[in-house]
Ligand SMILES: Nc1ncnc2c1ncn2[C@@H]1O[C@H](COP(=O)(O)OP(=O)(O)OP(=O)(O)O)[C@@H](O)[C@H]1O
């Protein structure tokens with residue numbers, strides 16, 4: 001018998017409780033929100049980076065800055081997360097440069113072997129509380145095998161967290177649930193669009209709000225979800 005476990009139930013158990021967790025899947029499902037909030041201790045800091053092809057590893061590691069005429073070392077968020085026992089959220093790691101990927105081999109190393117000697121001469125290790133959550137839209141094959149291998153849990157998130165749906169007004173919840181899980185690319189919309197639509201319809205009539213938010217998909221959205229009946 002195949003095991004079936006709810007993806008968000010699993011994510012809520014793993015994020016923060018396991019040291020390194022990867023959440024991947026389509027946009028607007030709540031991966032970053034979950035990465036930043038689940039199982040966070042009251043005083044645990046959260047550091048976040050969203051990576052691009054241009055992000056240098058030094059932005060994560062740290063660099064020297066000129067202060068009062070002399071150079072001083074400034075830790076980047078990766079090293080601070082090690083030292084402060086923080087939650088470190090790395091968004092869009094699949095889009096990062098080879099430079100960042102290689103640096104992340106070290107950041108995400110197993111606790112027993114994680115150690116870095118910084119350009120200022122300090123050798124640093126992660127504290128026990130430090131944990132890491134990677135979020136991205138790509139798939140496992142978009143990350144180097146060595147980074148995938150470092151993950152303690154890899155969870156494919158394909159639909160919005162129920163709490164995100166619940167944060168919508170009553171009349172949009174069912175429509176948004178259907179739209180965010182539709183297999184039809186003409187109809188599929190992320191939950192962000194429904195939050196945006198709710199905000200827009202408070203500033204203008206609902207037809208304009210629908211076209212403004214859903215663009216080319218507006219007619220399909222209206223037809224498919226009988227929004228017209230509500231307009
Ligand atoms: N548990 C939740 N409770 C309330 N709102 C939520 C929850 N999860 C997500 N949201 C809301 O849903 C929207 C999308 O969430 P988020 O930015 O985390 O998505 P994502 O999966 O990281 O998307 P992307 O892949 O595009 O970065 C945000 O407006 C966020 O505040």
Ligand SMILES: [Mg+2]
Pocket residue numbers: 031032033091135
């Ligand atoms: Mg995100």
